[in-house]
Each structure stands twice: as C-alpha cells, then as structure tokens.
Amino acid sequence: MRRRSWWGWGYDGEGLTDAQIDALGAALGERLGLDGRRRDPPPIDTIDLAPPRISVPATLRPFTSDDRRERVSHAYGKSYRDVVRALQGRIDHPPDLVARPRDEGELSSVLDWCAEHGVAVIPFGGGSSVVGGVEPDVGEAYPGAVTVDMGALDAVLEVDRLSQTGRVQGGVLGPALEDQLRPHGFTLRHFPQSFECSSLGGWIATRAGGHFATGPTHIDDLVESLRVLTPAGVVETRRLPSSGAGPSPDRLFVGSEGTLGVITEAWMRLRRRPRWRAGGAVRFVSFEDGAEAVRSLGQSGLSPSNCRLLDPVEALVNGAGDGSSAVLVVGFESADHPLDAWAARARELVSDHGGEVDEASWRARHTPAGRAGGDTGPEGDADAAEAWRSSFLRGPYIRDGLVRLGAMCETFETACTWDRLGVLHDAVTSAVRAALVDVGASRGFVTCRFTHAYPDGVAPYFTVVAPARPGTELEQWDGVKTAASEAVLAHGGTITHHHAVGRDHRPWYDRQRPDLFAAALRETKAVLDPAAICNPGVLVDVARRPLGSQGP
Ligand SMILES: Cc1cc2nc3c(=O)[nH]c(=O)nc-3n(C[C@H](O)[C@H](O)[C@H](O)COP(=O)(O)OP(=O)(O)OC[C@H]3O[C@@H](n4cnc5c(N)ncnc54)[C@H](O)[C@@H]3O)c2cc1C
Incomplete structure (x- = not known):
C-alpha cells in the first residue's frame, strides 16, 4: 500500500533519495549559500501535538478518529510554509478529529453534529492546498475542528456516453478518476501539476487550472452540474449544457473553498482521449518576444492545448534550455483530426515574433484507434519538450528536496x-x-x-x-x-x-473583490451555513450566531 507523505509532497518513499538531495545540494548549495545540512522529517511520535479538544462522538465513531498520524497528516496543505513547519515538527493547528465518511449519510451526520456543537468543519480532498485552505486555523471561537477527508467517496458513478459526461464523486484523486474513465474511452483531461494528489472536489472548490493552456483551462468550464451538502441541506443543480436562467447556481459553489458546504458529486464534461498530437519547442532571444508570440497564439483561435513560455532561467532550471533564451512549449491535441494545419500556422505565428523553432523537438504523432492514445499523463502533450514535462512532474519532489536543504x-x-x-x-x-x-x-x-x-x-x-x-x-x-x-x-x-x-x-x-459582492457572499453563507462552521477563516468572515449548545 502506498502511503501519503504526512510532511511533504506525494507518497512515502517516492520523493528524492538522500543521495539525490545531497546531489541537489552539491549542484545548487554554493550558488545559493546553503549550509549543506539535510533536514529530515521528525518521526511522528516525537512531535509535540496538542491533545484533541473534543472526543469522538459515538455517532461518528465508525469513520472518525483522533489518531495521531491522521491528525498530523491533515494539519497542513503543501505550501512552503507547510513543509517548513512540518519538517520542524511544528503542528500549529491540528484538527481535533478526522472523519472519513463513506457516504452522504455519514457526511451529513458530521455536518449536523458540528453545527449542533459549533465545531468547525474543514473539507479535505487531496490536501494539496498551497494557500492554507485546509489548515484548521479557525480561531478561538470554535471549541474544535473536524477535518472531513473525502477520500472514500472516490467513484465514477455513471457515464452518459451520448452527452459525453460523467457523474463523479468529489473525493476521487486525479489518477483514480482517469483509471475509471479510461475503460469508457473518456478522459477529463484536467491535469494540474498536483494531479496525483488532488481531488475532483478540491479542484472544483478551488477553481483549479489544469491541462489546457488555452481554451477550457479552469475546472469551471468542465462542470455540468453539482451536488453539494451544505449544513442547511442539499443543493443539486440541473444538468444542462448551458443555461440563461439567471445567475448560475454552479458558479456559486465553484471556488467556494469549502465555506458553503461539501461538494459530494459533479457531472463533468468529458473528452475522448486524444489521438493526434503535434507540437514542440520554440526559442526566443527575449521573454518579451516570447510573450508577444503567446499573445498572437492566444488571439489566433488556434487554441493550442499547451502554450507554456519559460523565461531563460526557468528554462535552464527545468532542463529545457541553456539559460540564454526563453523557451515556448507549444502543443496541439485532438481526438478527431490531424493537426498539421494548426501546427504549421502556429510555427508561422511564432516565427513572426522572432521565435526559432527547435526542429529536433517538433513533431506530429498519431495513435491509431483502439490504442490508449493520450495516456501519457499530465502535460502528456508536451512530447516535444520531454525535459520540461518530466521536470514538471518531479517539480514538487524537487521543491521538497530544496526545502530539506x-x-x-x-x-x-x-x-x-x-x-x-x-x-x-x-x-x-x-x-x-x-x-x-x-x-x-x-x-x-x-x-x-x-x-x-x-x-x-x-x-x-x-x-x-x-x-x-x-x-x-x-x-x-x-x-x-x-x-x-x-x-x-x-x-x-x-x-x-x-x-x-x-x-x-x-x-x-x-481588497480585490468588490465590497457589495463580499456582503452578498456573507449573506449567502449565512443561509447555507447558519452556524458558520464551514472552513472558517477562508474567503469570507461571518458573525457567528448563538449556539443551541455551547460545545460538546
Ligand atoms: C505541487 C503542487 C502543484 C500544484 N499545481 C496546481 C495546478 O497546476 N493548478 C491548480 O489549480 N492548482 C495547483 N496546485 C494547488 C492545489 O493542488 C489545487 O488548489 C487543488 O485544486 C486542490 O485540490 P485538493 O483536492 O488537494 O484540495 P484540498 O487541498 O484538500 O482543499 C483545497 C480547498 O478546497 C476545499 N475542498 C476540498 N475538497 C472539497 C469538497 N469536496 N467540497 C468542498 N470543498 C472542498 C478545502 O476545504 C480547501 O479549502 C498545486 C499544489 C501543489 C502542492
């Protein structure tokens, strides 16, 4: 069984080895002035962990725990601040309990119990938040916090072949989602860099940006309808390809970051797996020239699936260049047609902006029908820039290695x-x-x-x-x-x-959002989450209403 790392990215044993970290130190240590010391994560049982402030209620016991490892591994997301603190053995705000509901009934009982006792609820998908979204830093007004790990709700429940959509549970992680869609010949093709350890519910709750560099990039575009358990009841939106009936209820929950309830299911727009691909790398003397080329591509209507511009140092660090030029990775993909015309026009456009096509990397590829085309994983369209792709996938592990140094x-x-x-x-x-x-x-x-x-x-x-x-x-x-x-x-x-x-x-x-919008959001939260238990501190603050009971 692979076990998720409690302190850093990915799974135990799959990060950099000690020898690789030392090699990283040898390569970068002098340049950065690092001390050459490797910080090892402390054993979990040596961590000074505050005892749980609440005990597991009998009604939640079959799927809720106050186990040390559970609490520690749900205390942080995966930002630099999180990894540093975890490596120091410092757990600032551990959840008191971790619930792993196996169905909506159990989830509902968590929400009910927490609402009754004024305990905060933190929805947790893959825990890959890099903005403190899952840290139970809820303030003194709450007698405790229960993190709800959605991992057991991880199934593709239904596929509508005709409409090319699927009904999917919110807790499914990226790889398990794609594994279940593959036999149907479909893919969601939503590949954030965190794909391996992030969930559908988390993507929707955070408006994640995925695989496509142009066109439908945010998960928003892929959501057909949603089912959300709020403390006030269930909200289920209608399955529609599009609708002009007032403000979209889906959009209220897309980006709600666990503050309005828990996304339990969504009908998602799927794609057939791509069979044609074309693309490659292009070099530019300056980042500014590359930016002009990206603008030109973005406004051309060609809609490349990949269009990632790296500045010279970024290209060097990712092994995609020698540091003397900016590198643009362009890719097209289709389940339906060859892409030669698109690729040829893209080459013309980038050349107009001084781009020098890296011929060795530029190619078109076709996977015959019946073969598992497009199955190369996140950013798999970037064949022509393999270095960039593998560095993209290994990036989070390398980041942890650097932090350990x-x-x-x-x-x-x-x-x-x-x-x-x-x-x-x-x-x-x-x-x-x-x-x-x-x-x-x-x-x-x-x-x-x-x-x-x-x-x-x-x-x-x-x-x-x-x-x-x-x-x-x-x-x-x-x-x-x-x-x-x-x-x-x-x-x-x-x-x-x-x-x-x-x-x-x-x-x-x-400061960025309009004040009246903030006021409307607060009122919305007051309706859906009257006891203000859902992820307090995130997105919006609301006054807490008096409780029926003063805590458990
Ligand atoms: C190495 C790395 C690379 C990343 N790359 C990308 C990237 O390419 N694109 C991108 O968009 N983001 C990226 N992120 C950020 C992060 O992966 C995304 O925000 C992701 O969508 C979070 O999904 P998750 O399942 O891990 O959610 P979590 O971290 O578990 O939760 C994030 C937020 O969503 C809420 N939430 C989770 N599940 C639910 C649910 N079912 N219902 C309601 N609320 C819920 C949580 O309460 C929290 O507020 C990256 C993060 C890391 C560490």
Missing part, C-alpha cells in the same frame, strides 16, 4: 490583461528581488513562466528560490510574499489565477 522555494501566480503584462512582470520581479535583499536572502532568484494564455491576457507564474535562515524561514517568506502580492495588486493582477484564496491570500482577496 534549507532553501526557500515557493511559487505564486496571477493573471492580468495583455496591456498590463510588461509593467506587472517588471514590478513583481523587482519587488521580489528587493524583498529578498531585505530578508537577507540576496543570493536568491525569481523566475517566471506563463501557465495559461487567453485572448485578453495571460497567467504569469513565478518561482522563488533562495537561501533561508534557520528559524526565520516563515518570516523571510512572508516578507517576499507580501512584497509580491502588493505588486500584483497594484499593477492590475489577481491575487490568484488558480491557487485559490485560502487563508494566506485573504488580505489581498479582501
């Missing part, structure tokens, strides 16, 4: 319209560099890539790697993150394009 290593992302891109990119990178100096990490660096492109704008994604000082890692990162977030907001970006708001982005999200 004492490096600050984190990403943040935004989106802005094309007219603001140049100023925003320069302001953000300058702010981060200045902040690195301020926090005593001047050897650090920041890189940028584009993860998603739209006709009217783009989603820049930044990576920061720097030496951290033992004991002040969180303060250092907070200094950098604050500077970056201020620059993003000041220059017309969003505080998040796909990482969600969680607890960490609240200060900027609160």
